[in-house]
Amino acid sequence: MHARLEEGNAEPILDVDSLHVQFGAQTVLRDISIKIPRGQTLAIIGESGCGKTVLLKTLIALIKPTEGTVVFDGQNLHKISERELTKQRIRYGFVFQGAALFDSMTIGQNVAFPLKQHTSKPIEEIREIVFNLLADVGLPDSIVWKKPAELSGGMQKRVGLARSLALKPEVMLYDEPTTGLDPIMSDVINELVLRTRSRYPVTSIVVTHDMRTARKTADRVIMLYPASRLKGDEPQILYDGPPEGLDDCQDRRVTQFIHGEAGERLMEMREAARA
Ligand SMILES: Nc1ncnc2c1ncn2[C@@H]1O[C@H](COP(=O)(O)OP(=O)(O)OP(=O)(O)O)[C@@H](O)[C@H]1O
Numbered sequence: 001m002h003a004r005l006e007e008g009n010a011e012p013i014l015d016v017d018s019l020h021v022q023f024g025a026q027t028v029l030r031d032i033s034i035k036i037p038r039g040q041t042l043a044i045i046g047e048s049g050c051g052k053t054v055l056l057k058t059l060i061a062l063i064k065p066t067e068g069t070v071v072f073d074g075q076n077l078h079k080i081s082e083r084e085l086t087k088q089r090i091r092y093g094f095v096f097q098g099a100a101l102f103d104s105m106t107i108g109q110n111v112a113f114p115l116k117q118h119t120s121k122p123i124e125e126i127r128e129i130v131f132n133l134l135a136d137v138g139l140p141d142s143i144v145w146k147k148p149a150e151l152s153g154g155m156q157k158r159v160g161l162a163r164s165l166a167l168k169p170e171v172m173l174y175d176e177p178t179t180g181l182d183p184i185m186s187d188v189i190n191e192l193v194l195r196t197r198s199r200y201p202v203t204s205i206v207v208t209h210d211m212r213t214a215r216k217t218a219d220r221v222i223m224l225y226p227a228s229r230l231k232g233d234e235p236q237i238l239y240d241g242p243p244e245g246l247d248d249c250q251d252r253r254v255t256q257f258i259h260g261e262a263g264e265r266l267m268e269m270r271e272a273a274r275a
Helices: 052-058 082-089 107-118 123-136 141-145 153-165 183-199 211-217 243-248 252-259 265-274
Strands: 012-023 026-037 041-045 067-072 092-095 171-175 203-207 220-224 237-241
Touching (some): 012 052, 012 203, 026 052, 026 237, 041 052, 041 211, 052 171, 052 203, 092 153, 107 123, 107 141, 107 153, 123 141, 123 153, 171 183, 203 211, 211 243, 237 243, 237 252, 243 252
Parallel strands (some): 041 220
Antiparallel strands (some): 012 067, 220 237
């Protein structure tokens, strides 16, 4: 088990304040405020469609909030120029759903890509870094000439992780890093998330459905609830605390989610479909 970072020990690297995201008539995020201290690993959980990915994308300004602010290391990401934003995004690494590798490039070219784009390192040094990054995620040198389609899903995810770590990001964003993987490979990914954190004080935000991932990797868990199903001015964040506190949460919506129980949902879905 890794040393958990207590909230309050560090200044926030990300400060999300009163965030509201709406697409047309649909409110997806409603009044979300979160301070993420530097070095924390935060897991965001919640049922499909509750807005986890939307929240992740606002943290890197891929989605503009309807209201509210996202301040990254003192800068409001939604107020700075495109040029400045590009500079700030280099400080992030992201592993999105699917590995999002470039299909036409070899594995070596994929991992080398950010280093070629954003540094002036000589090719020999880039080559060495690529081999080291692949070794760090448990992949052999022999795959550098392969194309992504020749690798399994788990290997592709690890290549995506190696690529996203190439520039030693200050913030790592993981969107469903274990989805579609078998339990062993999921745990390999969890271990890699932990190992990255143990090497340097990266801040990590992990969107996941996988309770094992949340419990194993995170210092802190946030559970979102779909805005459309909130009553009155109930908060959208149902739980914000350490993973070990989830089991004692008094909110049934939280305990049902973490134990994978449908509760009244089937009935509600039938009623919604009939309406
Ligand atoms: N660019 C967009 N334009 C319009 N609607 C969007 C956009 N992005 C997301 N949505 C909607 O916002 C809602 C939340 O989507 P989001 O992908 O954040 O859910 P999620 O919690 O990550 O779900 P899952 O666990 O299934 O990935 C969904 O209803 C989705 O259709």
